[in-house]
Amino acid sequence: MSDVTPKMLDATPVSMLEQISTCWPTISNPVQFVMRYARAIQKYVGALVRDPHDAEEVAQDFLVKVFDKGFCPENLSRGRFRDYLKAAVRYVAISHLRKRRPAEVDEQVFASLAQPEASADKEWATEWRDCLLERVWQTLELNQQQIPENLFYSVLRLVTDDPKADSETQAGRLAQQLGRPYRADAFRQQLRRARRQFAKLLVDEVRQTLHNPDDEVVEQELIDLDLMPFVREFLKSN
Numbered sequence: 512m513s514d515v516t517p518k519m520l521d522a523t524p525v526s527m528l529e530q531i532s533t534c535w536p537t538i539s540n541p542v543q544f545v546m547r548y549a550r551a552i553q554k555y556v557g558a559l560v561r562d563p564h565d566a567e568e569v570a571q572d573f574l575v576k577v578f579d580k581g582f583c584p585e586n587l588s589r590g591r592f593r594d595y596l597k598a599a600v601r602y603v604a605i606s607h608l609r610k611r612r613p614a615e616v617d618e619q620v621f622a623s624l625a626q627p628e629a630s631a632d633k634e635w636a637t638e639w640r641d642c643l644l645e646r647v648w649q650t651l652e653l654n655q656q657q658i659p660e661n662l663f664y665s666v667l668r669l670v671t672d673d674p675k676a677d678s679e680t681q682a683g684r685l686a687q688q689l690g691r692p693y694r695a696d697a698f699r700q701q702l703r704r705a706r707r708q709f710a711k712l713l714v715d716e717v718r719q720t721l722h723n724p725d726d727e728v729v730e731q732e733l734i735d736l737d738l739m740p741f742v743r744e745f746l747k748s749n
Contacts, residue, residue: 544719545577545596547646551638552600558631559604573603591732592720593639597632640736647712651705663705666698678702710745713738 553570560566651664665688669681676684682698717732718724730746733739 542577546574548593548596548639548642549574551635551642552596554638555597555600555631555635556604558634559601560608565608569600569604569607572607573600576603590722592722593635597635636736640738643713643716643736643738644741646716647709650712651709662701663708666701667705667709670702707745707748710742713741714745 552573556570556573557563557566560569648664651667655661655664662685665685666681669676669684673681678695678699682693682695685698686693714729714733717736717738718729721728721732730739733742
């Protein structure tokens with residue numbers, strides 16, 4: 512079922528952008544929050560608008576509107592941030608094509624934008640998921656840079672790159688990175704803590720994209736985005 516409603520059909524791209532507000536998270540910079548998902552936006556536009564030139568222009572047009580117009584915090588919306596943002600992207604695409612080449616664009620193109628193919632929505636969900644995971648990796652790396660004894664990023668990266676290696680091997684690799692000895696038991700301890708921290712950060716990141724994110728809603732979003740394998744043990748222990 513489409514997430515487009517009659518009310519949304521009447522909205523202009525600018526008014527829809529204004530309604531993407533701090534009702535999802537408590538964000539100090541809503542524009543910066545949207546820019547976390549710029550890559551997902553660009554990929555989604557590419558899946559919607561087949562012409563590469565048009566797709567690039569639509570993506571740029573949307574992001575420029577984000578920077579220029581910002582958001583109106585008093586305009587509240589409900590639901591998942593990714594759904595609302597996805598709809599806003601579609602309407603910017605429709606507006607852009609009607610304005611630039613109204614006579615050249617087949618009406619079927621506009622129909623496909625209003626009711627996208629399943630492959631486009633799948634592309635959006637996949638890229639959104641990747642952006643969430645990338646945000647967590649970036650946070651882990653930044654935390655390690657700020658607190659050198661925190662090795663969560665390094666140990667998780669080693670295990671991700673070579674999941675079959677035993678802890679002795681991984682500890683040796685970490686020791687090479689650190690320039691000092693590192694025990695296998697210490698590596699295992701860091702890995703347990705790192706996995707827990709990764710899961711916590713991922714849940715927090717997902718929670719920020721939801722309106723009224725109670726546990727059930729957060730868990731469903733994790734399931735929908737195929738993120739449960741990263742957080743299942745963390746959720747059980749909490």
